[in-house]
Amino acid sequence: MVLLRLFSFLMGYVSLVVKGDFLEKFVNMAASRGIFLWDISRIGQDKVKVKVRITDVRPLRHIARATQSGFSIVERRGFPFLIHRLKKxxxxxxxxxxxxxxxxxxxxxxxxxxxxxxxxxxxxxxxxxxxxxxxxxxxxxxxxxxxxxxxxxxxxxxxxxxxxxxxxxxxxxxxxxxxxxxxxRPNKEPAHIVARKAGLIKEVLVLNGQAMVQEGETVLPGSILISGEIKEEVKPDPSNQPLPEGQEPPEPQYISHFVRAKGFVRARVWYEGYGECALTETVEKMSGKQRNSICIKIGSKEIIISGPEGSPYQHYETKEIVKSLPKWRNIAIPVEIRNVQYSEKIIERIDHGKAGAQKIAEAKALEEINTKLPKGAKIAERRLEIINTGRSEDIIRVKAFVEAIEEIGVSKTFKAFKEEKVWPNVQN
Incomplete structure (x- = not known):
């Protein structure tokens, strides 16, 4: 079929409007005599529109007389007509x-x-x-x-x-x-491990340094979890004479060693997320249908090479690619080739229902929390709660609560730690 149409374009073809009472007989006689008709469409009770090669127009006159029909040429297409127009x-x-x-x-x-x-x-x-x-x-x-x-x-x-x-x-x-x-190079500067967020301490494992918190304590951002300062008590000399009666022993003396604290501090951290969804909503999506329009723009005049002049769709998105000739010796050539792609959009109204809207709102609330969760965090508990505003609404609102166990320690050098505001540990 494609080859026949290509051959018809090269040979030239015309569109005819055939009028008569025996149109079916007209089409059948043309087919029986090897005359190829295509794009046959009825445009009236006694009229049809057909396309036929220009070489078959003369034989169709005999068929028209035999079937008491008549036809007129309404359109001429193909290579011969194109050449004829270009000659002018x-x-x-x-x-x-x-x-x-x-x-x-x-x-x-x-x-x-x-x-x-x-x-x-x-x-x-x-x-x-x-x-x-x-x-x-x-x-x-x-x-x-x-x-x-x-x-x-x-x-x-x-x-x-x-x-x-x-x-x-x-x-x-x-x-x-x-x-x-x-x-x-490894950084050997002394440093603390401090809390980067608030939480309830679940586990402390010290590899280097001195633990400053225990399980069950609540900490705020900036609290020292593992200190890089290790204090060792200086023991009294056993050869010293015993203290006189009634004299209090001296206060213990300490020597500090500064190290780069290392370890793991896991804590229970709480997150909140919010999501909502309307019971009915309008959704736009792409249908997958596309049409391209290619034209040459010379100055202010546009010549369409292929495709429609405008969008064939009611709702659509456009993507335009413009290619222009580069300057030649600082002389701009006012010629552009524009390729406009029209993509059809379908607008649908979706009724989720109460159960469907609640499920979508819950997913949104949990998705908001997932964006906050760090890598490696383990969810210990999850709770969903529908928010009741006391008003009649077409929206389902959901709040999600998640308790996660995660590593909250981050290394801070002594200098950086002093420059930031430090929160004290809060005991339960």
Whole structure:
């Protein structure tokens, strides 16, 4: 079928309006004599519209007389008619040919250079090295040697571990991978482990330092959990003489050792989340249907090459891609190719019902909490509560409460700890 229609376009075809009382006989006789009719549609009680190749119009006259019918040509399409119209517009044809030749010539040069993958190196540094081997805007693509450009970039920029050069149309993409040097050194500066959030202590495991909290204590953000200051009591010399009667022993003396505290402090932390959902709501979604419209814009005039002039859908989204010719010696060429994509949207009204709306609201409340939970946290308890505002509403509101057990300790150097506000531990 596609080949037949393509052949019909090359040979030329017309649209006919056939009028008569024996239209079925007209169509059957045409088919029996090998005349191909397509896009047959009834436009009235005694009228049909058909398409037929131009070479079959003359034989149809005999069939029309035999069936007491008549027809008229309402549309002419195909390559022969296109050529006929273009003969009357020689300047337009010449302009189109000149435009295509110019487009082909300009597409044989590099106009855009893009650098990707660089983090520390700048685009200018890489483009400067590439320019030394001929990669500049306006360079002919047939003079480029991608392998030579890649090798030159690697040799002259030691920080580049790998380079790739890809020519795509009038754009050249330089993709690089930088060398990553590991220069991290362990930080041995003394530090505390402090609480980054409030919670109820569940477990304390000290690897280095001195524990400042116990299980069952409540802490606030900034409370010291494991101290980096270890105090050791100085024991009295056993050879000293016993104290006289009635004299109190001296206060114990301590020596402090400063270390970088290490350990794990797990606590019970509480979170709240809120979610709501209307009993009925309007939802927009994409249907998957799309139509493209391609046109050439010359100055203020647009010539549609293919597709509709506007959106064929009632509700839609548009995505427009505009490609323009680059400047030639600072002269802007006012020619653009616009590709507009129309995507159909379907607007539906969904009735969730009370149970469905409650389920959605609960999921939203829990999702809000999940965004707050740190990695590795374990949920110990979860509770959902419907909020009753006392008013008649078409919205279900839900609040979620989650108790999680998680690591709340974070290392802070002594200097950083002093600069921040410190909260005291709160005992239960």
């Amino acid at each position: 517009r020689k300047l337009l044809v010449m302009g189109g040919i000149v435009f295509l030749i110019a487009l082909y010539v300009l597409s044989s040069f590099v106009w855009f250079i893009t650098v990707t993958g660089n983090e520390k190196l700048t685009d200018a540094e890489i483009k400067k090295i590439a320019a030394e081997v001929g990669l500049t805007p306006g360079a002919a693509k047939w003079d480029l040697d991608p392998k030579l450009i890649e090798r030159t970039i690697r040799e002259k920029i030691p920080a580049v571990a790998w380079a790739g050069v890809y020519v795509k149309g009038t754009r050249v993409i330089i993709e690089i991978a930088e060398r990553k040097l590991v220069t991290e």
